[in-house]
Amino acid sequence: MSIAVLGAGAFGTALAISLARDGTDITLWARSEANAKQMQLERINAVRLPNTTLPHTLSVTSNIDSIGVFQTLLLAVPMQQLAIFAQKNAHVLASKTLVACCKGIDQNTGLGPVQTLKAALPDAQIAILTGPSFAHDIAIGLPTALTLACEDAQVGTHLQQTLSTSNLRLYRSSDVKGAELGGALKNIVAIACGTAIGAGLGESARAALITRGFAEMQRMAQAIGARSETLAGLSGFGDLALTCASEGSRNFRYGLALGRGEEFDPTVTVEGVATAKAALARAKTLNIDMPITAAVSALIDTKITLNEAMDSLLARPLKEETC
Known part of the structure; x- marks a missing residue:
């Protein structure tokens, strides 16, 4: 071999x-x-x-x-x-x-x-x-x-x-596009989930972020021509479930530190940090609404506080749940 x-x-x-x-x-x-x-x-x-x-x-x-x-x-x-x-x-x-x-x-x-x-x-x-x-x-x-x-x-x-x-x-x-996208975007959602748990917002908040984060992943997948079933598989939903639910994930641990207001080890690679900024730029180019990605990117850059991020997500228009 x-x-x-x-x-x-x-x-x-x-x-x-x-x-x-x-x-x-x-x-x-x-x-x-x-x-x-x-x-x-x-x-x-x-x-x-x-x-x-x-x-x-x-x-x-x-x-x-x-x-x-x-x-x-x-x-x-x-x-x-x-x-x-x-x-x-x-x-x-x-x-x-x-x-x-x-x-x-x-x-x-x-x-x-x-x-x-x-x-x-x-x-x-x-x-x-x-x-x-x-x-x-x-x-x-x-x-x-x-x-x-x-x-x-x-x-x-x-x-x-x-x-x-x-x-x-x-x-x-x-479906290379779908596999790439799932592995990238799940890290952003993991940071969001870690932040919610670190800030003491509870398991219900984490469940909501996983679900709505997955909807953001599906929207971008559709826009770039990836298959929805790929995002529902191991490289999308499977990776999302693992990364958002375990402190074994570096992205989740980074979010925990963010939510607690603690410093995170700068020697540890956290791919979701750069990916959040890159994904947000891509979403704007594609005219896709990705509020969780936007909030995570702004939190990382200290453009908003955690309370402001939560307020912006909770103040979004009420709508029918589709995707």
Whole structure:
């Protein structure tokens, strides 16, 4: 199996562990030479997954040029760094089969992971792996189901068979737009839910935000030509349910801190922060009403207070519930 995982954060490491657990040789690329050496020697990712041992079939390197021998590359790179990473390493990534393993919308271009990679690497075959998952669950072998979306059915089928493991079940889709969108927008709703819980607004408020947030996701999906059933699946509603209900979600924890008026660890990547701003800009271009996204974006930028955000949502016109 000619597979490498690029990005030794929690999720990239977890995917590499799952793929290597069944005895398959897998290579994990880490940006930091020191981190790569530590993981290779001590057989643990002490910073990101401190309680999980790396299988003996998993090798770790920081030499990006050595990755060129692999045909299938899983890119577990943060969304806001993906474009620069692809451009910088085009000599390694060109003409490969690439699987984006990040979620969000590029704040500079408004593109999702697949479109970002296509812009930089037009000759590559590109898919996205997304859905409800926590890195720790995958790493310790707990059952997890994800969506693998690829426009090319043959490539998608091959990847589905190749990347499925004993604990990782992949469902195939051709709706790349829908899969990208669900994984991006659910993080915004998770911040909103975390904020509500952190501020003591209660479980009923969280349920309302999940439901109306999902309506916003559906509206944008319809506007860009994504399929509604994709948003109702693992990459949309499934990921939304997990992210909005657990402190295992970085976006939810960020919202908790926001609601409590506390500082949040600046070293932790919170994709929903940049995605909220990018999604709001896209919604304005498409003339879509997304009040929760607007409120989260304004809260992050401290343009409004939490009370003002709640007042604006509660003061919206009364209407029939459709979507």
